[in-house]
Amino acid sequence: MKTTRSYPAYTVTKKAELSIVQGHPWVYADEITDAPETQLENGALVDVLSQKGRYLGTGFLSLASKIRVRLLSRNANDTFDEAFWQRRFEYAWAYRKTVLRPEDLTCCRVIFGEADQMPGLTVDRFGTVLVAQILSVGMEVRKEQLLPLLARVLRADGQQIDGIYQRNDAALRDKEGLEQGKGWLEIPGEQHPASTETEICENGVYYKVDFENGQKTGFFLDQKFNRRAVANIARGKTVLDCFTHTGSFALNAALGGAAHVTAVDVSESAVEMARRNAARNGLEDRMDFVCEDVFDLLPRLEREGSPYDFIILDPPAFTKARRTAQNAMRGYKEINYRAMRLLPRGGYLATASCSHFASEAMFIKMLHAAAHDAGRQLRQIEVRQQAPDHPILWNVEETDYLKFFLFQVV
Helix, strand or coil, X not given: CCCCCCCCEEEECHHHHHHHHCCCCEEEHHHEEXXXXXXXXXXXXXXXXXXXXXXXXXXXXXXXXCEEEEEEECCCCCCCCHHHHHHHHHHHHHHHHHHCCHHHCCEEEEEEHHHHCCCCEEEEEECCEEEEEECCHHHHCCHXXXXXXXXXXXXXXXXXXXXXXXXXXXXXXXXHCCCCEEXXXXXXXXXXXXXXXXXXXXXXXXXXXXXXXXXXXXXXXXXHHHHHHXXXXXXXXXXXXXXXXXXXXXXXXXXXXXXEEEEEECCHHHHHHHHHHHHXXXXXXXXXXXXXXXXXXXXXXXXXXXXXCEEEECCCCCCCCHHHHHHHHHHHHHHHHHHHHHCCCCEEEEEEECCCCCCHHHHHHHHHHHHHHHCCCEEXXXXXXXXXXXXXXXXXXXXXXXXXXXXXXX
């Protein structure tokens, strides 16, 4: 029986219907079989119907993207007024208060897109500043309403929020037909901070966060508990932290009691930030910093001899598309093979991938091959994923992206 609705309706294929019923919130352009004849406003709310006229959900229309509709709700009784959005924000914040310790709430991911039923919206909290990144046109056209509302929800819970900074300089915005840019969200009657740098404390380590120029929103929060796991086994070890970025794993290892830590990154600015963070935490006497390409460094250490008994590999995503995933695995294998060769018997290896397209099965297969070629066996200590403030929504595989393994090499 057809449902009477006020929103324009898009009819989709049986394949799309099955995907939606199973929990995935995206409808692709080539899955639409019938669309409204009149031109709709980009970012408008639209209904999605089955071939038999069954209501499947309501979401944001994106006229420029292959993902034509991003579903917000499958409840036909939802009205998308301010009360609806407030409930969504309150639900997301209540979840973080449950899964994180109070001291972790001052630097955490507050909104994680589809995993929080907020398609295309990412919001990270760094102290008293919220940093938002918008990747869907539906969120873009509502940001003046939604971002201040999120701040009000947090303030109502006693959280101090002094400003909202927009990091809308991501290439993915091009696929939505959105311009790139960054800057403070101007809210009538509110004064935002003058500086775009702030300081956070995570796992007892202090960091300067440049949320205007740093990668993504300024700092990678998803490895919070993986960094803690590294600190737990670093005592007395000589540690090599590859792809250190701002030094987060290296600093956790040093604070955990490592005898010495070498932090390596190909970016001089990243190395300089790591050096500043080490000084801020009083750890510079047990650390040194190297600006070098890890793909050059590891073979050089193998030739010269390696003093390290704990190596950490946390590279940037080697692939951002399914078609290049196999090529990326060769890069992951190279660095893992080299690290296994460098480590002495009984040494420790932490290795990660932040690419969704490099699946866990592919990553495990690569680790087996690297260990075989290196003539090593791996004794698993832990397998971990992203921190729970980056929740994984089952049936939405895109939310499951971070792989993290701790091994002893035997």
